[in-house]
Amino acid sequence: MNQANQRTTSLGKFRYALRPAKNIERKMLCEAFGCLASLAPLPSYRYIGLGALEFVDFALLHQRIGITDMLSIECRDDAFERIKFNIPYLCIKMKWGTSHEVLPTLDWRKKTIVWLDYDSPLATQILDDVRLVTSSLVSGSMIVITVEARPKEVEGNVNIAHDRLQALIQNVGEDRLPLMKEGDGAVRSLKGSDLAEWGLARVSRQIIDAEIARTLKDRNAPLDTESRISYEQLFNFHYADGAKMLTVGGIILHARDASRIPESTFDMLEFVRRTDDPYLIEAPVLTSRELTYLDNHITARGFKKASWLPQAECEKYKKVYRYHPTFAEVERG
Amino acid sequence: MDASATKELFIEMITRDIALVPSIVDLVDNCADGARRMRGNASYQGLAARLDISASEFRLSDNCGGMSVDLARNVAFRFGRPPNTPPLKHSIGQFGVGMKRAIFKIGKYFRVESTTASSRFVIEQDVVAWAKIPEWEYEFRELEEDGRFNSTQQGTTITITELHDGVAAEFALQDFVPQLKQEIKSRLRDPIARKLAITINAIPVDSEPLTLLASKELAPAYKELRFSATGAKPVTVRLFCGLGRLILEGDKTPATGWSAEIDDVSLPAFHGQYNHLRGYAYFDCDDPGRLPWNTTKTGFNMDSSVYRAARLEMMKMALPVKTFLDRLKEEKSAKAKAGSDEPGPLQSLLLSARPGDIHKIDTRPTFDLPTAKAKKVTGPIMQKIQYDEPLKRVQEVRSALKARSWKEVGEKTFEYFYKAEVGE
Numbered sequence: 202m203n204q205a206n207q208r209t210t211s212l213g214k215f216r217y218a219l220r221p222a223k224n225i226e227r228k229m230l231c232e233a234f235g236c237l238a239s240l241a242p243l244p245s246y247r248y249i250g251l252g253a254l255e256f257v258d259f260a261l262l263h264q265r266i267g268i269t270d271m272l273s274i275e276c277r278d279d280a281f282e283r284i285k286f287n288i289p290y291l292c293i294k295m296k297w298g299t300s301h302e303v304l305p306t307l308d309w310r311k312k313t314i315v316w317l318d319y320d321s322p323l324a325t326q327i328l329d330d331v332r333l334v335t336s337s338l339v340s341g342s343m344i345v346i347t348v349e350a351r352p353k354e355v356e357g358n359v360n361i362a363h364d365r366l367q368a369l370i371q372n373v374g375e376d377r378l379p380l381m382k383e384g385d386g387a388v389r390s391l392k393g394s395d396l397a398e399w400g401l402a403r404v405s406r407q408i409i410d411a412e413i414a415r416t417l418k419d420r421n422a423p424l425d426t427e428s429r430i431s432y433e434q435l436f437n438f439h440y441a442d443g444a445k446m447l448t449v450g451g452i453i454l455h456a457r458d459a460s461r462i463p464e465s466t467f468d469m470l471e472f473v474r475r476t477d478d479p480y481l482i483e484a485p486v487l488t489s490r491e492l493t494y495l496d497n498h499i500t501a502r503g504f505k506k507a508s509w510l511p512q513a514e515c516e517k518y519k520k521v522y523r524y525h526p527t528f529a530e531v532e533r534g
Numbered sequence: 535m536d537a538s539a540t541k542e543l544f545i546e547m548i549t550r551d552i553a554l555v556p557s558i559v560d561l562v563d564n565c566a567d568g569a570r571r572m573r574g575n576a577s578y579q580g581l582a583a584r585l586d587i588s589a590s591e592f593r594l595s596d597n598c599g600g601m602s603v604d605l606a607r608n609v610a611f612r613f614g615r616p617p618n619t620p621p622l623k624h625s626i627g628q629f630g631v632g633m634k635r636a637i638f639k640i641g642k643y644f645r646v647e648s649t650t651a652s653s654r655f656v657i658e659q660d661v662v663a664w665a666k667i668p669e670w671e672y673e674f675r676e677l678e679e680d681g682r683f684n685s686t687q688q689g690t691t692i693t694i695t696e697l698h699d700g701v702a703a704e705f706a707l708q709d710f711v712p713q714l715k716q717e718i719k720s721r722l723r724d725p726i727a728r729k730l731a732i733t734i735n736a737i738p739v740d741s742e743p744l745t746l747l748a749s750k751e752l753a754p755a756y757k758e759l760r761f762s763a764t765g766a767k768p769v770t771v772r773l774f775c776g777l778g779r780l781i782l783e784g785d786k787t788p789a790t791g792w793s794a795e796i797d798d799v800s801l802p803a804f805h806g807q808y809n810h811l812r813g814y815a816y817f818d819c820d821d822p823g824r825l826p827w828n829t830t831k832t833g834f835n836m837d838s839s840v841y842r843a844a845r846l847e848m849m850k851m852a853l854p855v856k857t858f859l860d861r862l863k864e865e866k867s868a869k870a871k872a873g874s875d876e877p878g879p880l881q882s883l884l885l886s887a888r889p890g891d892i893h894k895i896d897t898r899p900t901f902d903l904p905t906a907k908a909k910k911v912t913g914p915i916m917q918k919i920q921y922d923e924p925l926k927r928v929q930e931v932r933s934a935l936k937a938r939s940w941k942e943v944g945e946k947t948f949e950y951f952y953k954a955e956v957g958e
Binding site: 298301302305306307308329332333336337416418419420421422423424425 | 761763764769839840842843845846847850851853854857899900901902903
């Protein structure tokens with residue numbers, strides 16, 4: 202196996218907890234996971250994640266929705282002792298290996314929330330993981346995938362569009378490139394210029410979506426209509442604490458269960474996105490005092506006017522304030 | 535209407551898309567179907583199918599229960615199968631065309647004699663003459679419908695003479711029988727494993743049971759899937775996946791999930807390191823139409839819904855085995871780099887596992903990756919150096935160094951240079 206293709210965690214690259222957009226995304230996901238309660242008691246769920254060093258997602262899900270059956274897949278066995286030291290709760294179990302190695306060995310009979318939180322761009326091996334998980338999850342489960350979606354830097358390269366397309370082809374294979382729809386409904390093949398800005402994120406979402414659809418098509422092939430499993434996308438986040446990132450995911454549902462969880466359950470959450478149209482998470486650039494001020498001036502319809510504050514930042518805050526982290530320096534004892 | 539032209543065209547058409555060997559295997563498969571009808575999933579001990587092949591005659595006789603007159607009248611000697619025919623239990627011979635196709639493929643004159651517990655019939659026909667008459671049905675030469683026949687009398691014998699020139703020439707070839715034997719062996723593994731005695735010119739076709747390597751640490755994966763749909767018979771699929779001995783006519787086509795050419799890849803294109811990977815899939819259904827075979831039963835119908843769902847599971851089951859083999863490869867190359875011939879922990883596991891009949895060995899839901907992970911080579915990465923120098927000069931250096939071995943000469947000279955020129 203090519204080492205370069207393996208998923209690596211962001212060990213030491215970031216302090217996970219301090220990335221505001223990621224922090225907001227995590228809490229939004231957690232709130233959506235909470236909606237699963239209408240299908241089964243939340244503590245009966247299992248959570249599978251790629252825990253890295255700080256297990257932030259694990260701590261959040263344990264605290265907020267009470268999941269105790271938690272599994273972290275970790276390939277960095279060179280940091281074995283350090284990672285073990287950082288496990289916040291005893292109920293978190295570790296499996297050492299790449300997601301590609303570990304996922305096929307798991308028992309999938311339990312309702313599961315899987316968050317494949319990669320920090321590398323979409324690649325064949327990630328799609329293999331997506332296929333494996335999609336073919337295994339039982340109804341009522343959630344699958345969430347995060348990949349980097351940063352287009353290659355221009356840096357004065359006049360062939361950048363071509364290079365970006367080549368990079369994508371190298372990662373996922375030419376046969377996976379989606380067709381693009383023009384404004385007038387005409388269809389054409391993907392061009393390098395489609396990958397600029399958030400283009401790579403959009404295309405990555407399409408590729409993941411197609412992989413899920415194809416897997417379910419096979420899985421459902423011999424089944425009756427009523428026993429078929431469907432996937433409903435709920436998340437399509439774009440955010441950038443540094444590099445542009447994409448998070449896409451949704452719920453795996455049986456027709457039988459679908460009636461027990463009305464669409465409105467999720468659609469009441471303003472960040473839920475069922476289509477190609479993403480939800481952009483933007484953390485406002487405001488001071489602590491400003492944030493506190495805004496918190497104190499929230500009305501049912503929004504913020505009371507504060508004309509001396511930059512409106513764009515206020516708008517951003519309005520969208521995310523319930524999930525926005527508060528950072529402060531503390532004396533460590 | 536010119537019956538002759540129509541029938542000739544028909545014969546030409548149905549025989550064109552099948553090769554000689556598979557058409558014979560089809561016939562033998564009918565015997566296996568008979569055995570299945572008699573014994574279900576129990577042993578076929580005592581049942582036999584005997585092939586006698588020469589340049590002038592083809593004969594296949596079995597004692598597998600015989601064909602009822604109804605079956606002959608409504609199915610076997612009609613073309614295509616009437617839609618209201620009940621499906622044959624556990625049979626893959628759904629097309630009702632196999633027997634006639636094989637007969638036409640082989641020769642111009644045939645005789646089929648079949649006896650069940652209560653009936654007996656003989657059909658004998660000159661194919662060329664039949665092609666000239668307008669009727670499509672065959673006439674019974676002999677017919678007895680309310681008889682009583684004991685089990686030693688029951689069975690079917692097909693005799694074909696006036697062989698086509700090409701066929702007679704094939705039959706005369708030295709390697710025809712071995713080739714046919716090989717094909718029967720691989721297509722009819724299951725009935726042979728259940729002790730159906732198949733012989734070709736008195737040579738028994740014995741099939742070794744399918745095996746996988748098994749030990750306490752290396753247990754193959756086993757999964758049983760059941761695909762049911764309303765109004766259709768359920769299909770049971772049994773999947774085995776694990777490690778095997780090297781060799782074999784392993785199929786590496788897209789149908790098995792290998793290859794990078796088809797769009798739904800999940801395993802990498804076949805590499806040497808995966809020679810040990812083995813998987814077996816058994817499909818069973820009371821309605822043969824739900825099984826994913828192509829019409830000549832020599833391969834898969836890759837569009838079959840059951841097949842697509844089963845393949846997804848096969849690929850899933852194969853992934854941990856693939857990971858094991860990847861790690862084994864890593865272990866081997868690490869050992870090779872360190873200049874060691876000793877087998878590593880994974881290699882030892884592989885060597886100590888013994889092949890076992892897949893129906894008898896212990897299995898698990900997934901192939902567990904042994905926890906004995908390849909120990910990482912600790913310390914810096916090493917590099918071996920080797921060179922030749924005139925013996926006299928090396929001996930001089932050796933005595934100057936007071937070295938006790940040639941290895942020491944190498945180490946000390948390197949050390950000397952490193953200290954003097956490179957290190958602090």
